[in-house]
Amino acid sequence: MKPAYIDIGELDFSVRLSAYIKQLKNQGQPASLVMTYPDRRCLYENWAEKVVNVPDEFYKDFDRKYQWGSHIGDGKCLEEEGQRQLMDYFNKKLPEGYCVAREMGFIHESVMVHRLSKLFVPYPYEEKLIGKKEILVFPRARQIPVFGNRDVPKIFYIKLINQLCDTFKGYTIRTMGLKFAAYDITEVEKDNYINSVEEASSLQRVIDRCQIAIGAIGSHSTLLVLTMLQGVPSFIIGKNQVKAERDNWLKTKYCFFHTRMWVFKNWKDEKEYNKAITKAVLFFKEAVGYDRNSRQYSIVYKGE
Numbered sequence: 001m002k003p004a005y006i007d008i009g010e011l012d013f014s015v016r017l018s019a020y021i022k023q024l025k026n027q028g029q030p031a032s033l034v035m036t037y038p039d040r041r042c043l044y045e046n047w048a049e050k051v052v053n054v055p056d057e058f059y060k061d062f063d064r065k066y067q068w069g070s071h072i073g074d075g076k077c078l079e080e081e082g083q084r085q086l087m088d089y090f091n092k093k094l095p096e097g098y099c100v101a102r103e104m105g106f107i108h109e110s111v112m113v114h115r116l117s118k119l120f121v122p123y124p125y126e127e128k129l130i131g132k133k134e135i136l137v138f139p140r141a142r143q144i145p146v147f148g149n150r151d152v153p154k155i156f157y158i159k160l161i162n163q164l165c166d167t168f169k170g171y172t173i174r175t176m177g178l179k180f181a182a183y184d185i186t187e188v189e190k191d192n193y194i195n196s197v198e199e200a201s202s203l204q205r206v207i208d209r210c211q212i213a214i215g216a217i218g219s220h221s222t223l224l225v226l227t228m229l230q231g232v233p234s235f236i237i238g239k240n241q242v243k244a245e246r247d248n249w250l251k252t253k254y255c256f257f258h259t260r261m262w263v264f265k266n267w268k269d270e271k272e273y274n275k276a277i278t279k280a281v282l283f284f285k286e287a288v289g290y291d292r293n294s295r296q297y298s299i300v301y302k303g304e
Contacts, residue, residue: 003101007036011222019118042204120249138218139183165190233287
């Protein structure tokens with residue numbers, strides 16, 4: 001039986017799993033099969049021999065909104081029971097001749113994520129984009145309470161986008177994300193603002209937009225890890241800078257703004273909003289002259 005890898009967890013797990021799959025191919029032993037969501041196929045299709053979608057009935061059997069680490073579920077099941085249940089489930093759903101790889105773990109993050117070697121390189125672009133440069137905004141807003149604690153209040157993003165639009169009039173300010181996991185910001189009325197938060201999308205769209213992005217901003221989430229992996233200078237709002245530094249594998253230019261609290265939804269200080277927005281504006285003015293290839297600035301904004 002050929003080993004198969006299952007990606008049904010949150011995006012952080014996907015990025016790490018795909019880096020492991022890349023390393024397998026780099027070593028001349030490409031993964032036989034990866035089963036994942038349609039919007040994440042792009043993370044594997046250039047490196048695995050075969051990529052397939054999770055079966056249609058998966059969405060009835062499990063609630064995707066409960067993605068957590070490498071597994072999915074509401075956390076109520078016993079770990080051993082949940083591990084066995086998911087192993088049995090996917091072994092029945094995989095194409096004939098495949099079985100779940102022995103290093104896969106559905107409850108605790110699997111061994112491959114932490115101990116096995118990984119290759120972190122940018123994902124390839126699929127669509128060639130031209131036109132105005134952009135600043136990408138990722139207004140994370142998970143609806144499940146246990147995950148929603150890391151949602152920065154919506155009003156912050158409204159203020160941020162308005163300021164970015166006014167400051168960078170020659171650039172497009174674009175929000176991106178899925179509606180079940182991001183704010184659908186329609187309150188901003190600016191000619192250079194585009195709301196690209198959608199019901200369904202592909203990560204390939206985010207990856208492709210990175211080729212014309214001079215910067216990205218949002219609360220500490222894997223989408224900002226992804227933009228740094230694509231070489232986009234990124235402004236991260238959060239509490240754990242150590243993790244942000246550790247996950248910046250290509251040492252892309254970034255700025256970390258501390259909220260001084262773990263529950264971002266309680267971050268409601270207007271003065272802190274203004275301070276973060278001011279720092280973000282200065283960061284993106286510098287990023288205009290950032291050379292991704294040399295990791296150097298050709299033009300540096302010195303401030304007032």
